[in-house]
Amino acid sequence: MRRRALLCLAPVALMLGAADEPQLVPDVSQREVVIQYSFTGADLLLFGAIVYADGRRPDKPADIVVVLKGPEQSIIMREKQKVAGIWVNADTARFRSAPSFYAMASSRPIDRIVDERSAAIYELGVDKLQLSPSSLNDSAELSRFQAGLVDLRARSGLFVERPGTVEITDGVLYRARLPLSARVIVGDYTAETFLVQDGRVVAAAVRDITVRKSGFEQFMASAAENWSFAYGLVAIALAVGMGWAAGAIARRL
């Protein structure tokens, strides 16, 4: 949360610091993503303009990185190891702030536009995420767990990296498409845009996106959570009713 606040202030600080620094005017195609019965994921368009002071474009074209981030989760990761012939959970690691969703697109491969340090500061790339480990693992173990997390989430479409897919038109208009997997959780998402020049982030801007469930899906989720007894009764009645009806129909046939 604090990092986000800092990020919001970043462009202001940059503006105050130097009036001739460029600014970003970002937008997203959807401020709200609604999960309903046919939800199989969404494609978000992140676009905007780079505004240079006095309208002067630099000689060397700047790069754009967009990052779409979901709510952070506190997680426990378990690692299976072979013990006495069978695979059991052996090692664990706890992370306080693992993003439930992370998607990044850039105009060129990330290692060619920023240095390691800036990438780590702005969390550019799935291997640069700051997961805030809260367990006592050594750094080799932690990076092993982080690689495991990235691999798992990448395969379910929750961690996405699309280098080289941000299109920049005439050096001032940019657009990028990022896929939102069907497995995303509800909550507040942020779409961050970074303007990078000479390996340095010179401007940043954030837009918020809300992901929520629609009427029926929201109703089911809250019923299961808040009226669990009634919800259980409905589940039982459904099962008994359908089983009985099928039997009754079959006897007629």
Added chain:
Amino acid sequence: MDLYLPIANLSVNALVIIGLGGVVGLLSGMFGVGGGFLTTPLLIFYGIPPTVAAASAASQVTGASVSGVVTHMSRGTVDFRMGGVLIAGGVVGAGLGVLIFRLLQKVGQIDTVIGILYVLMLGGIGGLMAKESIQTLVALKTGKRIQARKRRHHPLVAALPLRWRFYRSGLYISPLAPLLLGMATGILTMLLGVGGGFILVPAMLYLLGMTTQSVVGTSLFQILFVTMATTMMHAMTTKAVDLVLALLLLIGSVTGAQIGTRISMSIRPEYLRILLAFIVLLVAARMALGLGWRPDEIYTIELR
């Protein structure tokens, strides 16, 4: 046809889930088992979170056993007294299962324990069934009759205090024996999302020594109520029952169960038993390989 599951938080192909329910229903109709032992692993394999899979599979077993219970009740082959004792044990067992589930989840060994339980249970029961049905088949082929097993309960059962008469089961035994049996299946139902029919039926035959006619009806009767209780406990504690998932499974399984029942009438029961034994052993072997081979997923993520 993609459909979003509101509790599992992902979208699935509705036709695949209905088809899966249909196959399990077909088997349950043919063999008179709930089929939960297939639903839970198949759902997990499809990518449904394990807890949601186990919680929703329980309601599918309820649906699959209803019409069987109705049929057996009209034939008078349900021992309500025995069933009542089994249900009482089953509900207590399901409650214990909740505690065990939480404990294992805390230490992070729930998947391993579920895996080992599946292998031991399915392997043991499948092996017994295969052995017995092969013996029967050989006897049929050679024309030799195997001596009918003497119907009697296990000596341990006889040692228990307090005796009740169970008329329809033809038993005069301590109610503690079916109570304990019910508890064991209740725990399994809660942990694995299985009905426990394939444990209950042999145990009623060989441990309690019940008459064959009332065994299937009574076990279905117990399964019906214990899976209902389990669904409720999952709804109240894990909150992982997905109604949309359950509905899809039910559509498939209640239809499949009716077709299965018809098929079962035209096949010799000996062949049915050996087929079931084969399927059970197959699932057990797959689970055993899962434990011994390097798993697809080394890492698991759990929310806190």
